[in-house]
Amino acid sequence: MDKSPGTREVSKCHMDDVSDFMRVREELRAIHPELIFDRFDLTDGETELRAAHGGVRVFWVYRGECEVYLRDGYRTKEGDGNCLPDCYEPDAMGPALADSIEALEHGFDRVRTDAQPAVRAILDRRAGSSLIGDFANDLWKLEHVPRPWSEDSAIETTIEYLWLLCDHAGYSTKRGDSFERFMEGDQLVVTSGESLRVRGSFACLSIEQPGATARTVPSVMRLRYLRDSSGGCNFDFDPFRRLPLTWQMNQPGETGDGANFANSHVVNIAKETSPSHFHPPIASGGGKAQHEIYLVLDPGAYGLSTHGRRAQLYTWPDLQHLDRMTAYDVSPGDFIHIPPGVGHRGIDVFVNVITVPGFKPHNEYYIDADLRDLGNGVPHNDALVHLKNYECPVAQLGAGGGETS
Secondary structure (H helix, E strand, O other): OOOOOOOOOOEEEEOOOHHHHHHHHHHHHHHOOOOEEEEEEEEEEEEEEOOOOOOEEEEEEEEEEEEEEEOOOOEEOOOOOOOOOOOEEEOEOOHHHHHHHHHHHHOHHHEOHHHHHHHHHHHOOEEOOEEOOOOHHHHHHHOOOOOOOEOOHHHHHHHHHHHHHHHHOOOEEEOOOEEEEEEOOOEEEEEOOOOEEEEEEEEEEEEEEOOOOOOOOOOEEOHHHOOOOOEOOEOOOOOOEEEEEOOOOOOOOOOOOOOOOOEEEEEEEOHHHOOOEEOOOOOOOOOOOOEEEEEEOOHHHHOOOOOOOOOEEEEEOOOOOOOOOEEEEOOOOEEEEEOOOOEEEEEOEEEEEEEEOOOOOOOOEEOHHHHHHHOOOOOOOHHHOOOOOOOOOHHHHOOOOOOOO
């Protein structure tokens, strides 16, 4: 088939095929010269994980399990899913956060109806004098609700203030030194001058930003200790959707690339709840275009049933010709790069979705209605044709589409 100028290529390899991974890594390196993509594995051994290029390095485990040594005083934002071990104690809220939570509890009926679920998700994190876990994703959901979030100016100001409090809230502190288990789907982060002592057998993808100095999440984020957060490609069916590295903003309405060079969410994508969509080559809100990586995981690691289904990724590499679809069979350990401007839809796949630079607000455009309107049998999700888009810059989808920096 002839390719039009609007065609963009998807790259796929298996993480255990080192030479093929190196091929895809070089493609990504050409697109993102500021980042270092790599793989790491350990077999029945012990080592120190470090930043290899003097920056911030994130490791995402795709196979195996291991142990990480965490010292007395280690602080984490886990525990809003399954409870952390007894050696962790939730930190008490500071006065500013405690006052804000109290004000929102008493003024909740003055929050507009479509903003209430996100605000309630934050309030539900309270446990006595503590607030448990990272509520950055709840703030992300508020970004998709029109302002004002409350006609009461005091309540509106209190909600806005949460952006300033989020980075320092939700922690629990460990008492005593010990090794702790981590496994497939979990995330580790180190910065220059730090190290994490690990032992066992596992394999992972890593991305490092040389020169970066600060991480926005704790060193270890384990899926079993994170709450499910419905949305995106899974809002109903067997809803496993957990966010170890979510979008970070300093204030409401912030544009650009946010605080992180990458985001990650691990999600069980069923075909019933998966929309066909794309992320535009010119990012909404400015900054870099959003590239997406599928790091495919084994659903059995978390007791998820495949129900005998075939895991696939549907792609539309040319948005000017939606009748041309490419389907990929996928399996645990697969690594797939989906460039901006490529339509895609995960089908019955359990996957760590990693985006570079991150999930920008209002930067996802749905195409199921367009696919349905073709009327020629192209697969689409008829249940999601109602999804609404923000204004889509259609002109960028042809030969002139490019990235901004």
